[in-house]
Amino acid sequence: MKKVFIGFAVFLVILIAAAALVPVLFKDKIKELVDKEIAKNVDAKVLYAANDVDVSIFSTFPNLGLGIDNLTVIGVDSFQRDTLASLPKFRMGLDLMSVISGDKMKIKSITLTEPRLKLKVLKSGKANWDIYKAIPEEGAPDTTQTNFKMGINKWEIKNGHIVYEDLTIPFGVLAKNVNHTGSGDFEQNVFDMVSHTTSDAFTMTYDGINYIENKRLEGDMTMAMDLDKFQFTFKDNKFKLNDFAFDFAGSILMPAEDIDMDLTFKALDTDFKTILSLVPGMYTESFKDVKTDGKLAFDGYVKGRFNETSLPGFGTNLKVTNAMFKYPDLPQAATNINVDMSVDNKDGNIDHTNVEVRQFHLDLGKNPVDAKAIINGLNPMKLDGNLKANIDLNEITKVFPVEGMTLRGLLKVDANAKGTYSEKQMPVVKANLNLTNGYVKSKDFPAPIENLNALVNVLNATGNTEDTDIRIENFRMMLEGEPLAGRVYVKGIDKPAFDADVNGTIDLTKITKIFPLEGMKLAGRIQGAIKTKGNMADIEAGKYANITSSGTVNVNNLNFVSQDLPQGMKITNAKATFNNEKINLQNMSGYLGKSDIQVDGTISNYMGYLFAENQPLRGTMSLNSNRFDVNEWMVDNYTGQPVAQQPQTQQAQGVVEVPANIDFTLNANVKQVLYDNLDLQNMKGTVLIKDKTAKLQNLAFNTLGGAFVTSGTYNTQSLQHPKFTFDLDIKNLEFKEAFKAFNTVQKIAPIAKVLDGKFSTNFAFAGEMGQDMMPVMGTLSGKGVIEVVKAAVKNVKVVQSISNVTQFKEIENLIIEHKDIAAEILNGNLVVKPFDITAGKMKMTVGGTNNLSGLIDYGVALDVPTGQVGAALNNKLASFAGMKDYKASDRVTLNLKVGGTAEDPKVSLAGGAAKGAAKEMVTNVVKARLDVEKDKLAEKRKVAEDSVRNELNRRKQEAEEKARLEMEKKRKEAEQQLQNKAKDQLKGIFKK
Template sequence: MKKVFIGFAIFLVILLAAAALVPVLFKDKIKEVVDREIAKNVEAKVIYNADDIGVSIFSTFPNLGLNIDNLAVVGVDSFQRDTLAYLPQFRMGLDLMSVISGDQLKIKSIKLTQPNIKLKVLKSGKANWDIYKAVPTEGEPDTVQSDFSMAMEKWEVENGKLVYEDLSIPFSVQLLKMNHTGSGDFEKSVFDMVSKTTSEGFTMTYDGVNYITNKKLDADVTLAMDLDKSLYTFKDNKFKINDFAMDFAGTILMPKEDIDLDLTFKALDTDFKTILSLVPGMYTEQFKDVKTEGKLAFNGYVKGRFNETSMPGFGTDLKVTNAMFKYPDLPQAATNINVDMSVDNKDGIINNTNVEVRKFHLDLGKNPVDAKAVINGLDPMKVDGNLKASIDLNEITKVFPVEGMTLRGLLKVDANAKGTYSAKQMPVMTANLNLANGYVKSKDFPAPIENLSALVNVLNATGNTDDTEIKIENFKMLLEGEPLAGRVYVKGIDKPIFDADVKGTIDLTKMTKIFPLEGMTLTGRIKADIKTKGKMADIEAGKYANITSSGSMNVDKLTFVSTDLPQGMKVTTANASFNNEKINVQNMSGFVGKSDVQMNGVISNYMGYMFAENQPLRGTMNVSSNRFNVNEWMVDEYSGQPVAQQTPTEATGVVEVPGNIDFVLNATVKEVLYDNLNLQNMKGAVIIKDKTAKLQNLAFNTLGGSFVTNGSYNTQSLSQPKFTFDLDIKNLEFKEAFNAFETIQKLAPISKFLEGKFSTNFAFAGELGQDMMPVMGTMSGKGVIEVVRAVVKNIKVLNKIGETTNFKEVQNFIIENKDIAAEILNGNLVVKPFDVKVGDINMLVGGTNNLSGGIDYGVALDVPTGKVGSALNNKLSSFAGMKDYKGAERVTLNLKVGGTMDDPKVALAGGSAKAQAKDMVKDVVASRLNTEKEKLNVKRQAAQDSLQRELDRRKKEAEDKARQEMEKKRQEAEDKLKKEAENKLKGIFKR
């Protein structure tokens, strides 16, 4: 027995040792497979750090666990600014034997912890998750063998966020705090897949309207899976939104790209209380104690084909009969609730949707609300409906819990509409809303809004949009003794005539405490006196003299912070006056984030910008600051941390210059913090126009040198933003420049080893990548570099030259006041020939640094003949024309320098007693210039060809469209003549 225990103990030790060693042995192998699979199959930017990959066996036994932290997938092309998925913790269970055998790795399980996933479909139908590289067409062999195979048994999502946005429908779904588990045997063709999904915040939106907002979701679904047929059948399932539960029956068939749906659904509970839980504001902790009566019937269907061009048909019916609800702590009930409505769309064409509200009635205490509506189609929309209500606002708080708020006043609504609604038509309608003696008081701020009144009238007697009249009269309110009053009159929808005036003080702090703004904080006071009258047609035509507009506005201690602007902004004080044409901004001071800002200037065309389409906001503003921190505004999309703290490979996206801004900003800033630079005494102009920001004589000091730059940043193409810069730099340290600028690190790595200063006047241009860094292969430019003084020592290239020639003095020397001409072509730095004197040696140098770090230089050494030693003498004798060089006073040695700065290769290329060195060096430089210029010509020709193809395509589209339009008009004319002839014939036979 003792031997048995000893043997068992040894077995356990071996097992544990194996479990500990397996991850170590196979981690590199698995990482290699992951990298290869991504490169082979994924057309997207997959970002992760090798140090964040781990392999274990204990947590996923008997499978091998692959763990990847901080994994991000960023889209390409149209989605290159979108993050498809950010996965803080990604866990994959791999079949252990498949890892050991070296065959395909079998995926057995997946777990995502706190994932942030955004699925997006553009109006064109293009989806951001379509990131897999092209697969062979039907009938062609698939020669790409995947390193992974799907043997899934279970999967899990913990505390995730999922957003699906389809702009082609337009439809979106959002799930917050989502937990999901699923199981099934994907190695089989037919099996049951069981899943459970919960979400604390389920929102569903269609065409900009939230139909379900931030509800609780609980879904248990069992699908019968037939993978060979791509057929999925609902078995046991239950979907629950808040307390409203329903189930689905039917099938989903997906043989190819199309999805064929044949589904029905119905409510599982006929208690009215279940659908009441979906009403905004109802589902609170008190909801379980709400007393209800009445019955509910709800059912519907979805049937048809779903793809990029078609939608399935759908329909729902809802009936609520003799229902009521009453909160236990409130004195009155909502009674006589009766609803009979349906939505029907048989063919899936959204415009053919019909909605019929046959009955809608409820009594809020003693206040009745009645509505009926029939809507046929969406565009155009035929409407026949009415709404009538007379509500004492105080009675609402006796029926419905409005926590912490007191309401008073009488609200009357009487609206009728009948006719067609479209871009050019309005239903014949009358709508009157009258609020009298309004009173609003919130527990968060004791000061009430008093004397609140408004009379709103909408009238259209003809059905013509231009005859629509909107009047807001007798609007007034009082907040802690500060009045606000105004009136508005608008006639017409497309080209409205308007007449409005507003006068008073708005205390934003008080207003937002009474009416909270979700996700933002707004404080401060605005005092305004504004009058305006005119026609929109005059604004669009730029005839501002026909507009009567005047007023003033004073802002005091305004602050704004939101989820989209967490840095916040503050306007300490600002005064503005305006007329028809411009706004004068005076004495504006405040902060953007932690940076102070002072501003004044003139803004023009503000009416065209606000009211007309595609008209720019123009202006000239003078901006000054003591200290502006640019880094504060460069934050990562998910972590919220400054970009400087993120890994260099993370793409934060291109910053777009607004296209409808035409501004000149004259800036004076004492200190600017940008990335790792501290810019002092910045002064110059920034011109913003046509999605381009131009720098004009922008001067600043940094790194001990002075800079003056002119340039541009062009975002007319977000996929290929362009830049130009003309730099004039004085007295900059070589090493400081190398440490601060990545471009210098790549193009001029020698600057790392130089001690001293340089000046330059250099112009260059190129494209920026999605990380806002220059795409080196696109850069071109030229200029002159003036070496003020440079101590040259401990450079491997020169050490190698010294070793090859035995001229030790070329290894350490000083250059002063030397101009060096250079050119950048396709991201390669071409240094044109320049001479340097080192003792009695004359050096001529020229060549190139390429993007991969390689160097290709020619060096000619003009030396006294007596300096040539015996070893070098033997080498020179092997070159043609060098047999009798000893009779000359000086000799020229030609050297070819290649390799890299860290590993240079130096070879003697020949010599001359006739000082022909310049020819060799010039040939090296000319060869590189010709090569790169030829590449540029090829690129230019390709761009011209692409542009011509696009112009030809657009021309053909225009011609086809014109031809179709002519054919349409011809057919319409023919049909009209035919109809007239038929009518005449009918008239003849009637006689």
């Protein structure tokens, strides 16, 4: 927590680095300074525009206001797909006199308007808000060297949206429409902080279960702050969830990274109505008119240390006595409500949690519900409990408002469980649920679900998981004359045997109108007849001949849209027939987003994939499409909006993972594919997916006027370091089009920007893919041949510089035709091997390298007649070449060194040479670079091999230690068994 506080403080401080330039109000300069401070202190992508920076004295008078609009913070590494903060309006008030003096500028206030914050902790304990760069080991930074000071005395959040997710616990919080104000003198070390917070919808989740869901939260708190000790003590405070009010007492101490808690809490009101407001569906507009009676007692504690490996102890007690409630518009009341329960955990180990429900009783009209339970521990869990209810569903609607819904039918529940629940054990269970003559009608759909019947039995008489019988019998229902019926029988838990038969039609449009799905739209019809019988042991062993499975499923006009799939999916028609081994998918047509698809094929091992662990789903599919828009699927992970709508985040945020346990062959034939700024025509080829790797085979398409054939692999077995290989065969592509379209060309061959003409190439690449789904240039390697079909070399600064040095004007406008150039890429550097070209009577040999930083290192050998060289240069070259007497017809070689950058080349004369040594200097330049890069590559490989070897050794040592501990455990158990056996024998002797 201290890191959170310090990190957030550092982040806020660096954002106002531009305040030093306030007197001149140079926004571009402000952005430059902010960028510099962010680069120095923040390990995250911070995105904003210079035009969105504003400095004003009026909105925050008497303080100076610094505002940044549309500020976005995106994580790096493991969080590259997460937006940490999206801040439409960020405002800070700076102490005006501190800005004018330039000494210790103070932040006095902070205001966030409509912020969206997503705070996340991975299972490893790594947090996405830990974005400030590490402090050097020799000690903390010297704060006297900074011009910024935290003097905050007021802060505010307006209409915020906050998500907190901690996968180490696992625990989560979602708060919508958050409004928060706070004040405190942070220039002092000891002071009181006062805050007020509201949220219209507050949800708290633990281990996938919502314990508090969409409740209105309100909190007023005064907390004593001691920043020297990092101790925070609750003083006056009051919190409310809906109408349920409670307070805290005690303190929180953070001596280091640990958090020591000693807190108690209790309800502030003894009226039963307050806790009733927390029951789902109860807190409606008419809740204030609900008549209640009865008393409430609620208290609890949290005590102990919280860190990455431990939780504090906790406990609660709840007691409700002789309570009732009655809605004014409903005829009956819920009466005789009595609850006596407690939850207790002394040491913070979740598995040691004990729950006692000593009494739970209520009468829903004339329908009693009774339950008791004692739970000791969670893993393993010792359980002793029972539940009995005999309910007329029509009676429920007379007691409890089920808005827009009509219910009828009889529901009987009688369940008892006693024993231990673990991986190999379960309690002795006898549970029966019987629903007869069920009827459900929603106001949103005119037709009801009728004749709803189901008999569910769960029986285990021994406590052995394999002796568990689960039967769902006599299930049937009718919706507008369309029946759905079935039965399911399962025996065993670990390796269950099963026998199921389902037949009928499901109209998803009607069902979802009766039972709406939050955050999801689902429509369409599924008609099927399915039978299956067998056991899981045969499925895991692949003995599908022992499984009896058959059926047919027809899908019509299926539409699906969700928060995770905002583009939507539509299946117009599809038919699937299946048996034990495979599914035949026939004539599936529809849309993925706006892209049309037609799919046929087979899927095998579907049982192993669905029911067993780590078994692959195999299949062969043919995909046809007229137009597939890949850009539609490149969406921002936070907003769900297409990336194209957000210029500041054009790149895909994070690695696209190839699914595990998929073994698919996909034959694609797509007439048009839109990807980024490319329009790919007539794409045909095969994609193989296996072992988290996608493999392209002869994928051909046309774009930018050229013809492409590609093969390669994309391997995501390591999401941190995804690998790729890429064999590329291109015919007749424009140089300038290649430069505009491909990031790789821009990095390693910037000369393509100014070349007029076409080229073909056959090139093989390999490297690592970055988290932005672009090649990591420093890892790129490859080799191939580039065929210059025809290139007009003019207005090229390198060539112009050579012309200026040599005074050979004819080389400024070269035409190169049908020339093969061999090249190699090592560690992201393009190495062009020596090649020859002719300009008039001159012959040129060129070779060298472009590196990632933009520097060039080329050698150029010009073989020219001495008659073309000026007198002064001629004499100098003759001296270099050792020729005292020469004729105009003699030839001499000029060796040139070309350095600098493509935009600012540096050309120098390296000397003349005899005719036979024309290529020697160029060859040496290239060989030297190749040797350097090969040495670097070898060193990288050695480091990688050492890393893998060390990891394998570590795992081996862990396995050996685990085996040793297990053997030691078994030895002690065996000794204990021998001792117990000896004691039993001695007891037997003495008894005799």
